[in-house]
Amino acid sequence: MGRSPCCEKAHTNKGAWTKEEDQRLIAYIKAHGEGCWRSLPNAAGLLRCGKSCRLRWMNYLRPDLKRGNFTDDDDKLIIKLHALVGNKWSLIAGQLPGRTDNEIKNYWNTHIKRKLLSRGIDPQTHRPLSSGNAAAGSGLTTSSTAGFPSESPVPRLERPAITVPANVLFAPAARPAPSDDGYSSSGGSTDAPRCPDLNLDLELSVGLPCSPPKTPAAASTPTSQQQRTTICLCYHLGVRSGETCSCKTASPAAFRFLRPLEEGQYI
DNA sequence: AAGAAAGTCAACCGCAGGGAG
DNA sequence: CCTCCCTGCGGTTGACTTTCT
Numbered sequence: 001m002g003r004s005p006c007c008e009k010a011h012t013n014k015g016a017w018t019k020e021e022d023q024r025l026i027a028y029i030k031a032h033g034e035g036c037w038r039s040l041p042n043a044a045g046l047l048r049c050g051k052s053c054r055l056r057w058m059n060y061l062r063p064d065l066k067r068g069n070f071t072d073d074d075d076k077l078i079i080k081l082h083a084l085v086g087n088k089w090s091l092i093a094g095q096l097p098g099r100t101d102n103e104i105k106n107y108w109n110t111h112i113k114r115k116l117l118s119r120g121i122d123p124q125t126h127r128p129l130s131s132g133n134a135a136a137g138s139g140l141t142t143s144s145t146a147g148f149p150s151e152s153p154v155p156r157l158e159r160p161a162i163t164v165p166a167n168v169l170f171a172p173a174a175r176p177a178p179s180d181d182g183y184s185s186s187g188g189s190t191d192a193p194r195c196p197d198l199n200l201d202l203e204l205s206v207g208l209p210c211s212p213p214k215t216p217a218a219a220s221t222p223t224s225q226q227q228r229t230t231i232c233l234c235y236h237l238g239v240r241s242g243e244t245c246s247c248k249t250a251s252p253a254a255f256r257f258l259r260p261l262e263e264g265q266y267i
Numbered sequence: 268a269a270g271a272a273a274g275t276c277a278a279c280c281g282c283a284g285g286g287a288g
Numbered sequence: 289c290c291t292c293c294c295t296g297c298g299g300t301t302g303a304c305t306t307t308c309t
Contacts, residue, residue: 015277038294058296
């Protein structure tokens, strides 16, 4: 297509960032804000590709990043979200404040994947491995799901809505894209849908202290601090905030367009 | 103690898609 | 409608670290 290269590769640094480069980038973004990554390197005096600057900022320098280990709850939430949306790391990261898609992707590939495999769970399909693959068509038994037998299982199809530790439910218009992507990289069964029986007609709702419950189902057991609002995943699925989506019209009062969390924002 | 193997994670690459002209 | 620019995403790589033998 004749796409121009993202940068003059001959004149850009590659590899690990130096402290000085970090400082320059931070200083520039503090002064001018994010955006216009293509021109940022020149403006900031960095010999880096704009993409590289963006990545460095997003994955490492952003002030709202939470470094450190993932908790068990994080693990479970990641697994459940992955069961729902597959390798949509940015989407999953959106539910984990302070975590980046890259970080979650790495964590998945290095920790969770192995953890699930060791428990006989296919990390891509979230179903029992091999011998289990044939039986996968009938769906998971709750006792084997995601390797958390005694805990709330990965959502199953027949469930109209699910509740996960962070009170995540999918919005009606927020159906994850068909599983034509996200499963191509690592083996696993690509023929059959990962969760053919998974009811994606769900809602994503997140407990927000200031938001009223959206639906009876979502508010089945609201605590005083766990009132719910609807998080619209349409943003991540291609619908922009200016566009209409059914979730917004359904309950504007409890509507919240899902974007990567802002600094200090917590769901 | 040294080398090998395995694990971790920051960074790069290529592509898709939205938006502007 | 078409082309190009720009951004963001997901997969992959490779350097570095840790654990094992």
